[in-house]
Structure formats: structure tokens, C-alpha cells
Amino acid sequence: MLSDLIKFNKRWSESIARQDPTYFETLSESQAPEYLWIGCSDSRVPAESILGLKPGELFVHRNVANQIQVDDNNSMSVLQFAVTALKVKHIIVCGHSGCGGINASLNRAGTDYLEGWLKPIVQIADENQAVLDAIEDESERVFELARMNVRYQIELLKHHPIVNEAWAAGSELNLHGWMFDICTGQLEDLKVSCSEN
Template sequence: MQYLPHLFENNRAWVEKMTTQDPGFFRRLADIQSPKYLWIGCSDSRVPANQITGLQPGEVFVHRNVANAVIHTDLNCLSVIQFAVDVLAVNHIIVCGHYGCGGVKAALTGERLGLIDNWLRHVQDVRDKHSHLLAPTMDMAARWERLCELNIIEQVRHVTQTTIVRDAWNRGRNLIIHGWIYRLSDGKLRDLCVSVEGSDGVEPAYSNGLRGLC
């Protein structure tokens, strides 16, 4: 007995559609991948990188985890960044979070979810660092949105602090790091204006991003 037959049927329909539109699509895809973008996003099923950016398979290299965190001891994330930068030679790293992130809400409220609480401690660190931007006078929805934004800004900074990115910049690589946020209610992306393309631009971009939230 085949489980989940509708997914296999969806796959067959997708293959037929793609080969009708472009008979050589899968042959080219099998030969090589040459994405220009690394996407570091949230695991949330409502935020699929390819669909919301209109990119095809092979055009974006993707890493996702709960709350789009970039942690310096996370060898999974670091390995993805290293492969994307040094092997695939991407030109852009996009850290993209989203409003309505459940992980960020749990970090904001201190809600206990289990093992993942240890992972979300990193987002709580962002909350504590920027407590002055999360005033108790703000309503819960506003504080939640603000922490989603702050978390992205901090994760962009974490990407720029990796030896992988620093070494690439020192070699003269054209590599730009971006921070975006996605709104589930309208499907639109927003640039948080923290893009940075060299070591000298890290702190100005970080400060600019924080000013944009004030």
C-alpha cells in the first residue's frame, strides 16, 4: 500500500507541468546548481522561500530552523553558510523571518514548549538585550512584531560575525547580507534596511536597522 498517494500525484502533475513548459528543465537541474542566494529562514510551513520570491528549484540555497536563528555553535547552519559561500559562491545571504512567528512569541512570553526552550533561549537573549524597545506600554501584538524584527536584525549581525563571511570579504568577495521580514496576512516581504557588503559596514547597518524600528 502506498502512503500519501496525493503527494505522489501532485509530484507527477508538477513534473508534467515543468516538462511541458521547459523540456530541458530537469536535465539542466541534474547537471549543476548555481544559486545566487542563500536563504536562512524559519521552519514555519507558511514561509516557503521559493514560492514567496518567485524562484525556481536551483535558484536559491535554503537553510531553515525555528525562528531563523544563526548561532555560532550551530554546525548545521555554519556548514550551510560555508558551502553556500565557498563552494556555490552565492552573492547574497538573506535572513528572512516573519511576523506571527510562534518561536519568537514563546521567547517573548516565556511560554514553556519543551526541548525547544533551549534553542529559543537565543531569541530571549535578543529580547533581553533590547528590552527598551519592547516597552510594557506596547500592546502584545506590537511587542511580538517588534521582537520578530529585532531577531532578524541580530541574526544578520551574527552572519556577518562568522569567520566564513569575514574571510570571504577579506578575499574581496562580492557578498551582501540582507535582513527581510515576511507578513503572513498579505504575503509581502519587507526589507529591514540592514544590508551589508563588507566588515566596515556592519555596525552602521546594524544601527540603521535599529533606528528604523524607533
């Protein structure tokens, strides 16, 4: 029930305040995260938890299938704020196993808003149809398309004006592409990291 969530929050905040009486006061003063996490909205991929980070250490943007779309004001606002105002040093794009958005893209199962949102991933699937068809296991096929999507997002970011302007100004901004395997709880580095175009 929702009231249980409010009760939990009260116990949690009181517990934190007992451990560190200045915690919330300090937290409320400002944020200076080094990382921007671009991840999926999937409830099984809690960014701070899997990275061992506390509130204030990770700036987070989540959407279906962890995408950056240039015509999405939300994505662009997050990217601009993270890079220009917060001066994050790392942007992590993280996909995951068993992604419903990737599965819908692979099986052309999107409807209404979802269909339009997933269009770039459907295009990735179409361009790599032979590779994906060669993978017999459905869950591994979804995982591989999720990897392809992360690589694609990194390529978009590498050529994005916000990122390029930061690099031109001498920013130490780094891009990283990762995957999270829900079955093991482990992260996989896709080895597409870069610090300049």
C-alpha cells in the same frame, strides 16, 4: 493523504517536462544560486514562492525563528557551503510576523529542545524589555522582537569568520535583513544590508 502528494508530484513533473523536455536534465547537472535564504521553518513562509524563484535559484536554510548559531553544525555547514562552494552573492535573513518561536521566546514558553534553541532570542528580549513592554499590541510586540532577532542575526554574520574570509578574499557577498508579513504577503527591508564588516 500522502498518496495525493505523490500523485500531484507526478502531474507536476509531467507538466514541467511537457513545457521544457530538458528542464530536469539541466536542473540535475548543477546548482548556482545567487542567494542563501536563512528563514523560519514556519510552513506559511515558502521562500521560493514569495520571491518568485524557481528550483535551483535559491539555497535555503530553515529553522525555528531563522537563527544562525555557531554551535549548530547544520547552520555552519549551510553557511560554509553556500559561501565557499556555491559562492552566493546574497545572504538574506528573513523573519516573519506571527512567529511561534519568537512568541515562545517572548513568553518564556519553550520546552526541552526548543528552550535551548530559543535562548539567544530570550536574551534579546531581556535586553530590550522596556522597548517591548511599551508595545501594547501582542502581535506587534512579537513582530518587533522578530525584527530585533533578524538584526541580531545580521550582526552575527557580519563578524562570522566564514563571511569575513570571503570578504577578505574579495567576494561580492552581501548580507540583508528582511521581514515577511504573513497578513499582507509583503516583504519589509530592515535596511541593515552590508557588503563588508
